[in-house]
Amino acid sequence: MSDVIKRGKSWQARIDYYDKNGKRHFKSKSGFKTKRDAKLFTSKMIVDKQTKQFVSNKPPYFYEYFWRWFKSYKEKVVTERTKLKYVNTYKTIKKYMPDIRIDEINREKYQKFIDDFGSNHARETVAKINSHIHACVKDAIYDEALTKDFVSRTTLVFDKSKKRKVDYLNxxxxxxxxxxxxxxxxxxxxxxxxxxxxxxxxxxxxxxxxxxxxxxxxxxxxxxxxxxxxxxxxxxxxxxxxxxxxxxxxxxxxxxxxxxxxxxxxxxxxxxxxxxxxxxxxxxxxxxxxxxxxxxxxxxxxxxxxxxxxxxxxxxxxxxxxxxxxxxxxxxxxxxxxxxxxxxxxYKNRSNEQIESILNDMNIYTNKDTKVN
The missing domain is CATH 1.10.443.10 (Intergrase catalytic core)
Structure with a gap:
């Protein structure tokens, strides 16, 4: 809860918070010239319970939200190898979208991220990171941190020259x-x-x-x-x-x-x-x-x-x-x-040859009963 109070010729912004024992406290800041300035301050700030100082009330950057989601819901249930993949996704989001907050991201901005990242990465890499982010977004919608699924209906972009060839024995x-x-x-x-x-x-x-x-x-x-x-x-x-x-x-x-x-x-x-x-x-x-x-x-x-x-x-x-x-x-x-x-x-070519053989057999059987007049 917050309010503004007139103090002489200026205005005071006051924000309340609760400590770990549930006790209510107030933190105030004075000197605002107008009531509007004081209200704007309270809408953008909260009190940090540890430092008891004003901090920004802005929504987290998307990479910050992704990391919290991973720590809360994934880290405890995935293997060490899989954890490394999530960490890589987090680093990728931070690198390519360092200034985008969770309330600012949309389908257009996400598509640009996919375009930029996918331009020099293989399809498998892009698809894996996209799947991690999509899982996070679905949970964010469930938790009401987001209202829309911005990943849905975007197009995966990737570098075809980096197509991964699995190594195997013939x-x-x-x-x-x-x-x-x-x-x-x-x-x-x-x-x-x-x-x-x-x-x-x-x-x-x-x-x-x-x-x-x-x-x-x-x-x-x-x-x-x-x-x-x-x-x-x-x-x-x-x-x-x-x-x-x-x-x-x-x-x-x-x-x-x-x-x-x-x-x-x-x-x-x-x-x-x-x-x-x-x-x-x-x-x-x-x-x-x-x-x-x-x-x-x-x-x-x-x-x-x-x-x-x-x-x-x-x-x-x-x-x-x-x-x-x-x-x-x-x-x-x-x-x-x-x-x-x-x-x-x-193995597609082998199947194509098999299909051609089957179609040829079809011709053999049908030609027996077909006459040209």
Whole structure:
């Protein structure tokens, strides 16, 4: 609450506030020449409870609001890797929209941000940041900090030359790697078993690290992915998101290989000779060495590339993209198609040839019964 009071020939602005115990206090400022000036001051200022000084009552900058939203609603429930992505979005908003307050931003200003940022960034990068901001905006509307969804009906702009190409092994290389790992595996070292499972299942590294024997149903040939392993904090944590919790079907061969690691005194599937779960660095070193021994040169190929390899293999055998999306634990099929658009385009020509063959067959059957008069 605030009011203005006439003090002799000038006006005084007075603003009240409550301390942490709920006790009411007043802070005033005198010397305003007109009542209007005093009222304008009270409309723009509040009292900081800590310093007991007047501070601006302006709405926060949008990047400030985004950061508060992230700390309140996202930080506690996402993985460390995902947190870094939100931090990157925050830094991007601050860099490109440093002076725009939450009550000032609109669809036109946001489109300009997308235009500027997207001009030299890949589609995947722009889409990820846009999705973070859109989630924040929807919550802001719910909390009545905003009245309109300014992200809706804007157009994603991106640099087509920066289209990300996922790194994967072709079918021949995949078979070579599988055979090599089978021949050289040693149950005292879990890394090669983890690599094999990644190729066969498309699971993420944290999901594989977090597997326990109760997650594997050898009768139904399924793996229940219900948690992930946090290597930094050495503890289990939820999967990347809700859709990542899933059950995937595998085959007898990989299950029989994994079964070699089973012991009676441990619930964890993948443990190395030092009774620890192999780290990202450890499995990537084994993967890099294995590829080198096979003469397969793939710069930048790492454990997550095995997930891409799994997708490439399924696509090459005409598995439906919707089924692949569910298998990967993606929340929407668009996530899959955007991530693997490069791979999908590669197999498009094969599909086109198949379609042409089908149409030719149609002509064969119809021409039999068609006569030209």
């Amino acid at each position: 079918e021949k290389e995949t078979i070579q790697l599988i055979n090599h790992l089978k021949k050289t595996r040693n149950k005292r070292y879990a890394s090669k078993y983890m690599i094999l499972l990644a190729v066969y299942s498309g699971m993420r590294l944290g999901e594989i690290q977090g597997l326990t024997w109760e997650d594997i149903n050898f009768n139904f040939k399924t793996i229940d992915i219900n948690k992930s392993w946090n290597a930094e904090e050495r503890k289990y944590q939820p999967t990347k998101n809700e859709s990542s919790t899933r059950i995937v079907r595998v085959n007898d061969e990989i299950l029989n290989i994994i079964k070699e690691l089973k012991s009676n005194d441990d619930k964890i599937v993948f443990k190395g000779q030092f009774n620890t779960i192999p780290s990202s660095r450890a499995v990537n070193n084994v993967l890099k060495k294995s590829l080198s021994e096979l003469g397969i040169i793939k710069q930048g190929f790492h454990f997550h590339s095995l997930r891409h390899t799994h997708v490439a293999y399924l696509l090459s055998h005409n598995v439906d993209i919707y089924i692949i999306s569910k298998r990967l634990g993606h929340s929407t099929i668009s996530t899959t198609t955007n991530t693997y658009s490069y791979l999908i385009d590669e």
